[in-house]
Amino acid sequence: MEQFIYYLKVSLISIRRAPLPYALTIFILSVGLGVFFANATFYYQLNSDPLPEKSDKLFFPMLNLVPYECSTDCRTPRVLSYSNVEKLSQTDIPSQAAAMYSADGYLRQRADQTPLPVSIRITQRDFFAMFDVPVLHGSIWPDNSARPEVILTKATAQKLFGKSDVVGEKLLLDDRNVTVSAVLDDWQMLPRLYDANNRNHLSEADDIYLPLETGYDMNYLSNSQSQTFDDTDYRQLSTQGRTGALHQLQYWVKLDTPAQQQAYRQFMTNLVQDEKAAGRHPSPPNNQLVAMRDIVSYFGGDSSDIKAFALVTLLFLLVCLFNASHLSLNRYLSNQYEFSLRRALGASRSQLQLQMLADVLIMALFTITGALLTGYGGIKLMNNLLPANRLFSDWDLTLLLGLLTVAVICSYLVTLYPSLRASFGSLNQQLKE
Amino acid sequence: MSFYLLFKVLFSRKVVTGLLLLQLAMTLALLLNSILLAKQTHQQLNQPTGLDVDNTLLVQLKPTMASLRVYPALEELLNRQLDAVQAMPGVIAAAYTNQSAILQGGNNGNVYIDGEEDRTNQPSVPMYFVSKDFFNVLNSDVLQGELPQHSVSLDNPVQPDVVITKSLADKLFAGKPAVGQQLNRGRVAAVISDFYGQRHGTNIMFNNIQVAPPYSVDWGYGILLRVQPGQAENVRQQVDKVLRNVEPNIEILHVRTLAEQYQRLYRNEYGLATLLALLSALMLLVTMVSSYSSTHFHALKRQQEIGVKRALGASKKVIFLELLSENWLCTAIGALFGIGCALLLNKALSQVITIPPLDLYLPLLASLILLVCVTVATWYPAAIATRISPATATKAL
Numbered sequence: 001m002e003q004f005i006y007y008l009k010v011s012l013i014s015i016r017r018a019p020l021p022y023a024l025t026i027f028i029l030s031v032g033l034g035v036f037f038a039n040a041t042f043y044y045q046l047n048s049d050p051l052p053e054k055s056d057k058l059f060f061p062m063l064n065l066v067p068y069e070c071s072t073d074c075r076t077p078r079v080l081s082y083s084n085v086e087k088l089s090q091t092d093i094p095s096q097a098a099a100m101y102s103a104d105g106y107l108r109q110r111a112d113q114t115p116l117p118v119s120i121r122i123t124q125r126d127f128f129a130m131f132d133v134p135v136l137h138g139s140i141w142p143d144n145s146a147r148p149e150v151i152l153t154k155a156t157a158q159k160l161f162g163k164s165d166v167v168g169e170k171l172l173l174d175d176r177n178v179t180v181s182a183v184l185d186d187w188q189m190l191p192r193l194y195d196a197n198n199r200n201h202l203s204e205a206d207d208i209y210l211p212l213e214t215g216y217d218m219n220y221l222s223n224s225q226s227q228t229f230d231d232t233d234y235r236q237l238s239t240q241g242r243t244g245a246l247h248q249l250q251y252w253v254k255l256d257t258p259a260q261q262q263a264y265r266q267f268m269t270n271l272v273q274d275e276k277a278a279g280r281h282p283s284p285p286n287n288q289l290v291a292m293r294d295i296v297s298y299f300g301g302d303s304s305d306i307k308a309f310a311l312v313t314l315l316f317l318l319v320c321l322f323n324a325s326h327l328s329l330n331r332y333l334s335n336q337y338e339f340s341l342r343r344a345l346g347a348s349r350s351q352l353q354l355q356m357l358a359d360v361l362i363m364a365l366f367t368i369t370g371a372l373l374t375g376y377g378g379i380k381l382m383n384n385l386l387p388a389n390r391l392f393s394d395w396d397l398t399l400l401l402g403l404l405t406v407a408v409i410c411s412y413l414v415t416l417y418p419s420l421r422a423s424f425g426s427l428n429q430q431l432k433e
Numbered sequence: 434m435s436f437y438l439l440f441k442v443l444f445s446r447k448v449v450t451g452l453l454l455l456q457l458a459m460t461l462a463l464l465l466n467s468i469l470l471a472k473q474t475h476q477q478l479n480q481p482t483g484l485d486v487d488n489t490l491l492v493q494l495k496p497t498m499a500s501l502r503v504y505p506a507l508e509e510l511l512n513r514q515l516d517a518v519q520a521m522p523g524v525i526a527a528a529y530t531n532q533s534a535i536l537q538g539g540n541n542g543n544v545y546i547d548g549e550e551d552r553t554n555q556p557s558v559p560m561y562f563v564s565k566d567f568f569n570v571l572n573s574d575v576l577q578g579e580l581p582q583h584s585v586s587l588d589n590p591v592q593p594d595v596v597i598t599k600s601l602a603d604k605l606f607a608g609k610p611a612v613g614q615q616l617n618r619g620r621v622a623a624v625i626s627d628f629y630g631q632r633h634g635t636n637i638m639f640n641n642i643q644v645a646p647p648y649s650v651d652w653g654y655g656i657l658l659r660v661q662p663g664q665a666e667n668v669r670q671q672v673d674k675v676l677r678n679v680e681p682n683i684e685i686l687h688v689r690t691l692a693e694q695y696q697r698l699y700r701n702e703y704g705l706a707t708l709l710a711l712l713s714a715l716m717l718l719v720t721m722v723s724s725y726s727s728t729h730f731h732a733l734k735r736q737q738e739i740g741v742k743r744a745l746g747a748s749k750k751v752i753f754l755e756l757l758s759e760n761w762l763c764t765a766i767g768a769l770f771g772i773g774c775a776l777l778l779n780k781a782l783s784q785v786i787t788i789p790p791l792d793l794y795l796p797l798l799a800s801l802i803l804l805v806c807v808t809v810a811t812w813y814p815a816a817i818a819t820r821i822s823p824a825t826a827t828k829a830l
Contacts (some may be wrong), residue, residue, distance in 0.1 A: 312709060322455050327723070330449070330730040386704040386708075387700070
């Protein structure tokens with residue numbers, strides 16, 4: 001330990017002797033790593049798996065059941081009609097299943113109050129179990145039938161009532177009476193993969209939850225995507241919307257085993273064949289069963305700006321590493337005489353490498369501090385310039401540890417070649433110089 | 434000064450020169466692609482919209498009571514709101530619309546000539562349901578026919594006439610007169626000048642407009658105001674109060690000029706171009722630091738050599754030029770490698786974003802920027818090196 005403290009002292013003396021090259025090395029490495037940290041944060045968070053235990057078991061089925069014959073563009077619609085979902089629900093192969101869409105509404109306690117604008121997820125009971133949504137008070141709807149009951153998030157309950165335990169309270173949702181049946185605990189699934197269409201996976205969770213059947217009865221239209229493939233009047237959602245080709249639903253199923261997945265694929269194939277045999281839906285079959293972990297890329301919602309920036313920040317980091325190595329090499333070559341003198345006085349090469357490790361430690365400390373500051377500034381700047389990704393800018397422990405490891409490795413790499421070159425130089429020649 | 438000697442000096446320090454060349458090449462690659470992206474964003478932000486974006490205000494709003502979102506209460510509300518905003522000082526014209534111009538996507542559908550769907554279908558054409566002053570607000574030129582003067586309900590057994598933009602008319606009718614032709618959306622009453630509709634549409638200038646109250650306002654609706662030049666800010670400050678005086682049960686989602694709407698539409702491209710520009714500036718700074726330290730260090734290491742040259746009659750200017758020439762040569766070689774790297778980076782970036790290919794003059798421009806930066810960075814250490822006295826040569830003896 002005493003020896004190591006000595007090495008640290010020698011390193012500090014060496015820094016004080018030529019502070020400018022050292023400061024430049026730290027500056028360049030900090031900037032390179034800081035920019036890398038900032039982008040790596042977004043990249044890591046955007047590509048993280050919010051449900052690692054079950055993301056390979058959750059699937060989005062899509063069918064090309066539309067009342068027209070496609071000639072050129074035969075892509076399967078990204079959203080399903082109510083009747084399509086009904087047909088897909090006619091099997092017990094999935095262990096859980098939930099259809100859903102989102103809408104906007106206004107919530108208030110009394111008609112004379114200022115309404116609170118809310119985002120509504122209109123869905124079925126399995127939604128909460130499928131996506132591990134924690135319930136704080138009350139209970140989830142017992143079945144999928146229509147009922148004038150809403151589930152609030154904790155934040156919405158506190159905004160409206162100033163407390164979270166509000167089960168049984170009455171509310172007006174767009175002037176219709178509803179009762180609070182449950183309150184959710186703090187929950188934010190990021191990325192929100194159950195709603196990846198139109199890049200909605202980058203958004204925050206909704207404020208309230210309403211049963212699907214009630215949503216249709218109340219004529220709530222999707223605020224994300226709705227398509228009509230026939231003359232269905234979308235103002236008549238509760239009647240025509242249930243039978244016509246008005247597509248606005250997302251549907252998720254939980255298929256626990258490969259056998260279940262195969263069986264469900266076969267079920268979808270049979271369903272489409274039966275429909276065609278019945279003379280409905282003339283378009284060619286194009287069934288899709290997309291796993292949750294692939295859903296963003298299936299919908300083409302990958303954050304291309306972050307990917308592009310990742311490429312260039314990696315390049316920038318490389319340039320900074322080359323530059324810092326270059327500066328470090330100059331610094332070590334300037335000190336080569338000192339290294340040679342030590343070698344001449346009996347120091348072994350491994351002892352010189354220990355000295356180098358002390359240098360790395362000090363450099364890593366300064367670099368990490370600089371890189372974290374630069375990274376923090378970079379994240380603030382990116383939030384400002386690319387605000388769509390702002391929910392993905394938090395550092396967690398895994399990410400921080402990973403980033404710190406990268407910083408230490410970079411500091412080591414920057415010092416490795418220069419120190420080897422200095423300690424393996426020709427002793428006689430150096431002493432002559 | 435011979436190239437051979439310059440090369441010899443450079444390659445006498447292979448590792449340092451190699452590192453410097455790599456940095457220069459990568460810096461040029463990034464600089465080139467950043468310039469390309471900035472140029473593309475600039476073009477996008479300055480493409481013609483066909484609209485007076487600075488003097489057109491968009492108020493996006495929604496009634497908060499369900500009873501106000503259904504007819505006839507909705508139509509009555511729309512008319513009261515229009516009357517109120519039209520009376521505001523500075524407002525030239527006002528109109529309601531189910532959606533604004535200059536959007537990413539929105540309400541859109543297929544448009545085709547009746548009976549010729551297979552041949553003429555144009556998908557994703559924005560559908561506007563507006564009040565009759567919409568064309569006055571957008572300051573549209575009527576190129577063919579006459580604008581509808583009365584609002585007709587979409588539930589009417591006879592569809593309301595449609596007004597289409599010139600690009601859509603040209604696509605559907607290939608230069609033939611469009612007025613009186615029957616589309617799946619209705620009879621064409623007029624053709625107006627192009628304006629920017631939806632970015633995700635088949636063509637940004639394709640638009641289909643009907644003078645009719647919106648089907649539904651579940652997604653909110655817009656009130657467009659054309660204001661006198663310089664009055665946008667005054668009107669923006671008052672419009673909230675005016676609309677709330679008409680009906681307090683509304684939520685005003687935003688009030689923006691169409692210029693602001695346009696900026697928001699290309700915000701991501703602008704953000705990425707700004708980030709790359711900042712990164713390029715940082716990269717140039719890093720390269721300058723590298724060039725500075727390289728010249729400074731080697732001038733120190735070559736003090737005796739420089740002293741001997743000075744003693745043998747080399748002037749300060751020759752020493753100065755020699756040191757600069759070493760860096761210029763290094764920059765030129767780095768730039769050559771850099772063009773190759775830029776092509777590779779351009780190809781990689783085009784896999785994830787839309788970026789134009791490299792053209793001929795940009796590499797020259799970027800190399801020039803790099804050369805200027807390297808020259809600035811090496812100027813000071815080269816000037817210091819010229820101060821080495823010829824007497825230093827005696828230490829070599």
